[in-house]
Amino acid sequence: MMRNKALAACVLASGLVFLPSVSGAAPMETDMNMTVDGKAVGIEGFTLNHRLYVPFETIAGQLGAETDWNEQTGILTLTLGEKSVTFTRTNDLSSTSPTALVVTSGEVLIPVRSAFQQLGYGVHYNSSTRIVQVKKNTDDSVSPSTPGTGMSTGESTTEGSTNTVTDNTYADLLSVTILTDLKPEQTTGTRIEGVVANERYVFTADMDTRELYRIDATTGASTILTVLPRTGTGMALDTTGNLYIASGGDEGVIFKVNAADLTGEPFDGSKVETFASGVAGANGLAFAQDGTLYVTGGATGNLYAVTAGGQVQTYATGLTAERAEQQIVVNGIAIDTDGAIYTSNTSSGEVNRFVIQMDGKLSAAETIAKSPLLYGADGLTLGPDGQIYIAANERNAIVKVTMDGQVTDVAHNDNAGPLEFPASVSFVGNTLYISNFDLPRGVNNPNVPGIGASIAVMKL
Ligand SMILES: [Ca+2]
Ligand SMILES: [Ca+2]
Ligand SMILES: [Ca+2]
Structure with a gap:
């Protein structure tokens, strides 16, 4: 010994x-x-x-x-x-x-x-x-x-941060199943990014064909509702059930699909409205309780606030990339009931919090947690337990971050899935819907074996 x-x-x-x-x-x-x-x-x-x-x-x-x-x-x-x-x-x-x-x-x-x-x-x-x-x-x-708190390494991963990385080698991981394989005939080659769900349906979009999918949350049966004018990424539903879809790039826009069109027959793409423009790098979307739609600007480092009328206010977060190979610093987004904004930093493996201050300016980024477990942190949402859930895309993992900075894997697997470069997450009650983007990077490299672009489901 x-x-x-x-x-x-x-x-x-x-x-x-x-x-x-x-x-x-x-x-x-x-x-x-x-x-x-x-x-x-x-x-x-x-x-x-x-x-x-x-x-x-x-x-x-x-x-x-x-x-x-x-x-x-x-x-x-x-x-x-x-x-x-x-x-x-x-x-x-x-x-x-x-x-x-x-x-x-x-x-x-x-x-x-x-x-x-x-x-x-x-x-x-x-x-x-x-x-x-x-x-x-x-x-x-x-x-x-x-199940339990797992094993804390006791090591802070970032200077000045109090968060610990929880080693859950011996904790239970939650099981993940596949609701639907969007391309049963192929194992790779389709990329879906955003996902949002309600009690009845799950929505996602093919980034290349621009097809908007509606998936029955019970049966997994999918319908192509329309073809979007441009590629779609992050998604959100407002309180009346209208669907909003981010479309990034330098000329970033937000599309809107009316609630009535989401439940009926497939329709022509001309019915898709451009709700807002001037949101370069638009990636993730989340509504605040006051109806403001917040948008992450990806590698631009911007956050955007969009009024119900489509007026855009731009805030610079000041975040810059930490890893050259991954430039996205504001990606997934969620807003709590107090209006605090949580975003995932894909580059640094971090969860940041912001507030809009009394003077109308955006606060400096606060680090809630930073961990190698969060490399590839993409879609982010708040769970029914009030904690943060994140798709760590390049780790094929769903990661939980508590408000006091504990970081734990709740699900992860190798490149055979069922998590395959998970990109976005959406809770309905205790059910988490996850879009499998299936990019061959990190743990999902190579991206076979696996079933490719699909919607995965995890229950808390
Ligand atoms: Ca497939
Ligand atoms: Ca994203
Ligand atoms: Ca795979």
């Missing part, structure tokens, strides 16, 4: 051990303890991407599992009776695959949870005692972990 301690120190101390990672993920030496069937087991390892990694010999030794490690192919198989689990070497520290193994200093480390679970053991993490409890499943099913 001394050797492993040295290994962990080496992992932490030296960037040379690992290749650079696209997400900025860094291994963190663990102070967790473990019991297997009630017996304490010393562990030396690290957490990475919310997973606890230990040398495979530790796990195999506890279970008496047979091991087959092929250094050439980078494939490791553990076998216990009828059950086996295979891990594959990765150099990508941002990999969230539960079956990726990491080789460092000649040591082979594997994710604890998936190893035990695949070999017929239940894994439970107690975040207060920091003990990972492993127990053989008596009924041969995988026993669930208990």
